[in-house]
Amino acid sequence: MSAHSLSANNQAAPAAAIEVSGLRKNFGKTTALAGLDLRVERGTVAGFLGPNGSGKSTTIRILLGLLRPDGGRASLLGGDPWRDAVELHRRIAYVPGDVSLWPNLTGGQAIDILARLRGGVDTAKRNSLLERFELDPSKKARSYSKGNRQKVALVAGLASDAELLILDEPTSGLDPLMEQVFTECIREVKAEGRSVLLSSHIFAEVEKLCDTVTIIREGRTVEAGRLDDLRHLHRTTVSVVLDRDASVLASVPGINDLVAQGSKATFTVGATELGGVLAALSAYAPHTLVSSPPSLEDLFLRHYGGTAANETEGAAAATQIAGAR
Amino acid sequence: MSTATLDTGGRHSGGQAAAAALPLSGTMTGFWLSVRFILRRNWLRLLIWAAVLAIMIPVVYDSQQQAFPTQADRDAYAGVANTPAVAAMTGLPYAAGSLGGILVIKIWMTLAVAIGFAVIFLVTRNGRADEEAGRTELLRSSALGRHAYSTANYVVSGALGLVTGILISLLCLSVNLPVAGSLVMGASIAGTALAFVGIAAVCGQFSSTSRGANSLGVMAMALFYFIRAGADLQSDGVDPSALSWFSPIGWAQNMRPFGQDTWWPLLPLLALGVGGCALALRMETGRDLGMGLLPDRAGPARATAFLAEPVGLVLRLQRGSLIGWFAGAAVAGVFFGGVAQAMTNVLDPSNPFAKSFVGSSNSMLDGVLGIFVLFNGLLAGAFAVQCMAGARSEEAAGRLESQLAGALSRYKWLGAQVLVAAAGSGLMLLLGGYLTGVSSNGAATGGELAAASLAYWPAVLLMVGVMLCLHGFLPRLSISLTWAVYGISVMVAMFGGLFSLSEKVIKSTPFGAVPRMPADDFALTPLVVLSVLAVVLAALGIWRFRNRDIVAE
Numbered sequence: 001m002s003a004h005s006l007s008a009n010n011q012a013a014p015a016a017a018i019e020v021s022g023l024r025k026n027f028g029k030t031t032a033l034a035g036l037d038l039r040v041e042r043g044t045v046a047g048f049l050g051p052n053g054s055g056k057s058t059t060i061r062i063l064l065g066l067l068r069p070d071g072g073r074a075s076l077l078g079g080d081p082w083r084d085a086v087e088l089h090r091r092i093a094y095v096p097g098d099v100s101l102w103p104n105l106t107g108g109q110a111i112d113i114l115a116r117l118r119g120g121v122d123t124a125k126r127n128s129l130l131e132r133f134e135l136d137p138s139k140k141a142r143s144y145s146k147g148n149r150q151k152v153a154l155v156a157g158l159a160s161d162a163e164l165l166i167l168d169e170p171t172s173g174l175d176p177l178m179e180q181v182f183t184e185c186i187r188e189v190k191a192e193g194r195s196v197l198l199s200s201h202i203f204a205e206v207e208k209l210c211d212t213v214t215i216i217r218e219g220r221t222v223e224a225g226r227l228d229d230l231r232h233l234h235r236t237t238v239s240v241v242l243d244r245d246a247s248v249l250a251s252v253p254g255i256n257d258l259v260a261q262g263s264k265a266t267f268t269v270g271a272t273e274l275g276g277v278l279a280a281l282s283a284y285a286p287h288t289l290v291s292s293p294p295s296l297e298d299l300f301l302r303h304y305g306g307t308a309a310n311e312t313e314g315a316a317a318a319t320q321i322a323g324a325r
Numbered sequence: 326m327s328t329a330t331l332d333t334g335g336r337h338s339g340g341q342a343a344a345a346a347l348p349l350s351g352t353m354t355g356f357w358l359s360v361r362f363i364l365r366r367n368w369l370r371l372l373i374w375a376a377v378l379a380i381m382i383p384v385v386y387d388s389q390q391q392a393f394p395t396q397a398d399r400d401a402y403a404g405v406a407n408t409p410a411v412a413a414m415t416g417l418p419y420a421a422g423s424l425g426g427i428l429v430i431k432i433w434m435t436l437a438v439a440i441g442f443a444v445i446f447l448v449t450r451n452g453r454a455d456e457e458a459g460r461t462e463l464l465r466s467s468a469l470g471r472h473a474y475s476t477a478n479y480v481v482s483g484a485l486g487l488v489t490g491i492l493i494s495l496l497c498l499s500v501n502l503p504v505a506g507s508l509v510m511g512a513s514i515a516g517t518a519l520a521f522v523g524i525a526a527v528c529g530q531f532s533s534t535s536r537g538a539n540s541l542g543v544m545a546m547a548l549f550y551f552i553r554a555g556a557d558l559q560s561d562g563v564d565p566s567a568l569s570w571f572s573p574i575g576w577a578q579n580m581r582p583f584g585q586d587t588w589w590p591l592l593p594l595l596a597l598g599v600g601g602c603a604l605a606l607r608m609e610t611g612r613d614l615g616m617g618l619l620p621d622r623a624g625p626a627r628a629t630a631f632l633a634e635p636v637g638l639v640l641r642l643q644r645g646s647l648i649g650w651f652a653g654a655a656v657a658g659v660f661f662g663g664v665a666q667a668m669t670n671v672l673d674p675s676n677p678f679a680k681s682f683v684g685s686s687n688s689m690l691d692g693v694l695g696i697f698v699l700f701n702g703l704l705a706g707a708f709a710v711q712c713m714a715g716a717r718s719e720e721a722a723g724r725l726e727s728q729l730a731g732a733l734s735r736y737k738w739l740g741a742q743v744l745v746a747a748a749g750s751g752l753m754l755l756l757g758g759y760l761t762g763v764s765s766n767g768a769a770t771g772g773e774l775a776a777a778s779l780a781y782w783p784a785v786l787l788m789v790g791v792m793l794c795l796h797g798f799l800p801r802l803s804i805s806l807t808w809a810v811y812g813i814s815v816m817v818a819m820f821g822g823l824f825s826l827s828e829k830v831i832k833s834t835p836f837g838a839v840p841r842m843p844a845d846d847f848a849l850t851p852l853v854v855l856s857v858l859a860v861v862l863a864a865l866g867i868w869r870f871r872n873r874d875i876v877a878e
Contacts, residue, residue, distance in 0.1 A: 064730050066875040086734045094730035100723035102642060103534070105624070112628030113638060117731025137626040142533070153727070 015078030017042050017164045017195035018063060022072035025058055025219075032058040034219040035072065040164075040197050040212070045190050047210035047227070048199040049296075051304050055219040056199045057097070060168050063197075064094060077164060090119050093162035097169030097199070099149040101141035107152045108137025114156040126159040132181050146173035158185050165189060165196045171205065183208060203297045213296065215303050222303045227296070234294035234302075235268040238277075241287045252280045354470035359477035363451050371485050374443045378436055378514075379492035385432045386424070386500050388825050393427060406430065409693040412557040414819050416578045419563040425497075425506045425583030433582070435820050436514050437574055438550065440489055441521040442812075444482045445542035448525035451478040454535035462614055472606050479522055479602045486518020506583035513580040516594035520573040521546070523601020530608040536718065540646055540711065544653055547704065549574050551657055554700075555664040558693065573597055635733065635741035643715060643745060650708040651753060657704060658757040661697035662764025665690065694761070694769055695777075695844035701757035702781025702836055703815050705750040706788050710811050712749060713792040714804045716742040721801075721878040735871050743789060743863070750785045754778040769843060777842035783855035784835040788814075790862035797869030800876055 018040035025033040033055045040046040050056050061067040063076050065085030074081055079088045101110045108130075115121040130137055135151045144152070150173045157165060165186075171179050179202075186209050189196060200206050206213065206227075213230060215223040223230065235256070240246070246265035249255055254273030259266045269277045281289070364371070393399045399422050406421035415434040420426025452475060455461045464474055494511030498504065521542075528541035549572040556568035556575055569575030576590040631637040640647070716739065719725045728738060758778025762771035791810050795803035817826065818836035831837035838851040 061726075061875070064726075066726055066729060068872070068874060085729070086732050089730060090732040092730075094727070096723075096727060096730075098723065100727070102724060105628075105641070106626060108626035109624065109628040109632060113633045114727055114731060116628070116630070116633035117728055117733050119732060138623040140622075140624055 015075065016040060017044075017077060018046075018197060019075045020059065020063070020073065023059065023062065023069055023074055024071035025055075025062065025067060025069050032219055033062075033069075033072075036216060036219055037221040037224065038214050038216075039224070040195055042163075042195050043190070043193045044211040045186060045196040045198060045209050047206035047213040048197055048216070049201070049206065049213060049300055050216040054216050056216065057168055058219075059216075060094075060166055060197070060199065063166060064089075091162060092164045092166060093118065093157040093160040095150075095153045095157040095165070095167045095170045097172050099153040101144070101149055101152060103142035104140060106138055106140055107135060107144060107148070110141055110152050111137065111156045111159070114153070115159055118160060118162070122159055122161065126155060129155045129159055129185075132185075133178060147175065147178065150174055151178070154182065154185075158189070163194055165194065167196065168199045169201065170198070171200070171202060179205065203295065203300065207296050213299075215300060217303055223299065230299060231294050231296075234299055235270050236274060236294060237266065237268050237292045239264070239266045239288075239290045239292075240281065241265075242284045243287065244284060248284065249281075252277060254280075352470040352472040353476065354468060354473055356470070356473040356477055359464075359469065359474045360481060363477055363481045367447065367451065367481070370447070371481075374440075374485060375489045375492060378439055378443075378489050379496055381432055381436065382428070382493055382496040383500060386428055386497075386502075389424060389427045389431060392825055393424070396422075399423065399427065402427070407563060409558055409689055410696060412560070413554045413693060413696050416553070417557050417560060417563045417565065419581055420584040423583055425502045425510075428497075428502070429510070429582055429584075431820075433510070433513070433578075434574075435816060436493070437517045437577060438546070440486055440514055440518045441546050441574075442543070444486060444518050444521045445525040445528070445546065446539065447482045447485065448478060448522060449529055449535050449538045449542065451481070452526070453529040453532065453538040456614065457533070457535050465614065472609065475526075475606060475609055476602070479526055479605075482522045482525070483519050483598065486515045486522065489518065490515025503583060505586045509580050509586045509588065510582035512588070512591055513577040513582055516580070516591045517574060517577040519598030520577075520594045520601075521598075523598040523605075524573075526602045526605035527608070530605045530612075536711075536715070537645065540649060543707065544649060547653065547657070548572075551660055551700070553578060555660060558664050635738050636744060639715070639741045639745045642719075643712060646711065646715075647749060650704070650711075650749075651756065654701065654704055654708075654753045654757040655760055657700065658760030659764045661700065661757075661761040662766070662768075665694055665697065665761070665768045666764070666766040690768055691844040694765070694774065695841035697761050698758060698774060698777045698781070698843075699818065699836065699839075699841060701754055701761065701778045702784060702839065703818070704757065705753045705778075705781065706785045706811060706815075706836065708753055709746045709750040709785050709789050710792060710807055712746040713742060713789055713796070714807070717796055717800060717803050720875060723877045726875060726877070729875065736867070739793075739867060739870060743793070746789050747786060750789075751779065751782050754782055754785070773843060780842060780847070780852060781836065781839050783852045783859060784814075784839050786859040787835045787855050787862070790859035790866070793866030793870075794862040795866070797866035797873065800873075801878075 016039055018038060020036060020038040023033050023036040023038075024031075036055060036059055038046075038048070038059065048056055048059075058067065062069050062074055063081050065081045065088070068082055076088050077091055081088060101107070105113075111126065111130075112121055115126070133151045133155060135148060135155060139148075141149065141152070150170070154170060157167070157170075171182050174182065183205065186196060186198070190209075196209075198206065198210060210227055212225060213223070213227050214221055242248075242263050242265070244263065246260035246263055249260060249265055249267065250258055254269055254277045255267045256270075257266075257268045393402055403418075403422035403426075406418040411418055411430065415430055418426070418430045421430060455464075461474065465471070490511035490513075492511075493514055494507050497507035497510050502510075524545050525538070525542045528545065529538045532538040532541055552572040553569055553575040556566045556572070557578075559568060560566035565575070565579050569579060573594060576593050580587050580590050629637075632641055719728075725738070729735065755775045755778065758775035759771040761778075762769045762774035765774075788807070788811055792803060792807040795806050799806065814835045814837075817831055817834045821831040821834070821837060822828075832851070835855060838855060840846060840848045840851065
């Protein structure tokens with residue numbers, strides 16, 4: 001919908017970190033990507049959201065030159081991800097969501113191998129990351145848990161000075177403390193002016209870290225833009241307790257989805273009508289008023305929820321999808 | 326990863342005291358469910374193995390009936406059948422004057438080796454491979470006894486042997502072969518299968534990877550085959566030598582279908598099968614799920630610069646397998662040399678027919694040395710295929726993805742794999758040939774046989790080329806298809822003549838095309854043809870690999 005809304009403000013800058021348009025990829029008869037658009041500006045952290053099987057990992061693999069697209073354009077740091085794979089990979093770091101390591105090598109060896117493959121190892125940085133992530137590098141990889149394998153890939157990726165970090169659900173399997181460490185690390189990366197593509201299912205993480213968000217579904221981009229702009233597109237949920245029967249609110253212009261029960265009411269308001277609605281509300285002397293800002297989760301669920309016109313039904317289905325993960 | 330292990334001695338697990346008192350109680354829960362599950366996953370594979378092996382009986386019988394239509398023909402054959410080549414490859418021809426005996430010469434060893442490989446691969450596939458992939462963990466977390474799945478695996482694999490044996494007996498009977506011999510024929514093949522189920526079961530406990538388990542099984546098979554080859558070469562006339570009792574294949578051979586029809590060697594075969602499975606189950610009790618017998622120790626926290634090089638990484642990942650294969654080649658080489666030396670005393674040079682049977686050799690000894698050199702070549706070929714299969718495994722497990730996400734080109738990565746396979750197999754050929762020569766005590770020199778072995782390098786490289794080509798175009802099937810190509814090439818090179826395949830056909834297969842020095846003279850043309858084919862297939866495969874998607878399992 002608004003996938004192109006970003007391209008206006010960045011003409012002078014060098015090529016975007018990632019620029020993908022109309023990307024298509026089929027596996028046999030299955031369509032994995034059906035015209036996907038994605039743009040990551042330099043120096044920004046971009047969230048990449050979508051349900052399982054929506055094509056996030058396929059997109060990332062195409063960006064890494066591991067898969068060859070069937071159509072559309074993809075460019076990475078201004079280069080062709082397929083043709084210039086080796087040169088580009090010196091400038092990027094990749095952390096997969098499902099880390100597979102050599103079972104009979106140690107975590108430390110795996111970190112060094114992966115880091116050396118892309119250029120070299122910054123030993124000081126590596127050691128400080130090992131400490132922050134509390135990872136024992138002398139253990140054989142086969143004895144690592146999922147979270148520890150994930151840490152190996154994270155340390156190898158974060159110890160680099162890559163211009164662009166491509167992270168595919170990088171915190172899966174990490175405990176909340178380690179997620180916190182990860183958040184700090186990404187903030188540092190951002191402070192250094194480097195770019196990040198963060199594919200994730202954790203809304204809190206994306207809301208904390210990301211400047212822009214791209215939501216995809218069934219291989220297509222359905223929503224993209226600055227996180228703040230996107231929030232404005234959506235409605236604030238308000239709960240109030242009035243001094244009288246709340247059904248009077250039905251007549252106030254701008255109030256939608258009203259559920260009134262006695263003096264209590266819950267409804268949604270669009271950003272532009274919020275002022276008028278608040279003014280109208282004050283006439284009914286509200287005892288309490290709770291307003292919840294539109295969250296990324298709402299935005300996400302709206303798109304996950306299928307094409308159903310009925311929003312509550314859609315949201316219910318979406319919750320199921322999210323819950324089934 | 327660890328499950329609460331219930332010790333057979335019943336030392337702990339207080340809450341399960343009752344179960345501890347009866348070591349097996351509850352550990353077999355879900356056995357039949359597991360059997361059904363394994364059958365469901367493998368029925369086609371099982372069907373193909375049993376059908377293909379059994380159907381060889383009428384096919385080969387028919388061809389032999391045409392080759393030796395009258396008793397006079399068979400008697401004439403019996404006079405010349407006992408050559409070192411036949412003894413080394415297929416065993417002593419103890420009843421070459423009867424159609425049943427000829428059938429044994431032509432097909433028995435092929436069936437025994439093939440059913441052995443079938444059960445080794447099957448036991449690993451449903452045992453260690455599942456455990457390595459974490460599927461066993463999922464199964465065991467349900468109401469499934471600790472030994473139920475493993476036992477079901479052994480039982481299904483053993484059943485494949487039994488069914489194949491029964492089919493073989495029935496088909497022998499159907500062509501009107503003697504009843505007693507037909508039954509012993511099937512029983513000896515089934516017995517071999519059961520023995521190798523036991524061997525494979527133990528291999529699956531020792532190694533913590535499926536590749537390691539298969540390698541151990543294949544090495545055991547090669548070892549036992551070579552022991553019996555040596556034994557049959559050593560023997561005087563057609564009486565089994567004492568050495569043949571050191572190999573389960575030898576036990577099965579000594580049942581002598583259509584000859585003496587001896588049943589009792591079936592007992593040690595059964596005992597090895599049952600004992601091996603029991604030992605494997607005991608080992609399974611004593612270790613944690615997912616682990617091998619040896620516990621993991623801490624390792625270096627840093628990787629050396631060498632390890633981070635693609636070639637260094639391949640060498641490190643293949644370290645265990647390289648050591649195993651080179652040790653195997655060295656042992657085989659010394660063993661072959663010893664046998665060759667021993668044979669100089671046994672051979673009877675007055676038999677004019679025997680000479681012609683070893684090919685165009687100047688002497689029988691050269692013919693036998695030629696076979697040993699062929700064995701060296703086949704070993705190196707198996708090493709090369711296994712080494713290249715490691716490349717596909719890296720991709721299948723998803724580890725290639727992380728490597729290519731670094732600044733590593735696909736050419737460089739694949740090149741490292743090819744380099745290790747090619748250089749490793751070349752060195753193996755030289756080592757095996759040299760050791761055969763120097764330990765033969767004058768039958769041949771080390772240099773001579775090292776050169777003769779190296780002549781197989783182009784054939785080995787062709788196997789690498791086949792793997793590369795399939796790896797490029799059919800990555801998911803590449804490992805099994807390459808092993809199939811290798812297996813067929815080996816069968817034709819070793820047993821083609823016995824199947825009455827023409828010289829021309831044998832010469833047009835990879836290992837058959839190589840001049841069998843020192844018996845044959847050196848010929849450059851076939852080696853050049855093999856090399857060119859290898860390079861073309863490799864180039865095609867590498868080109869395709871550069872242009873295809875990276876596909877994990």
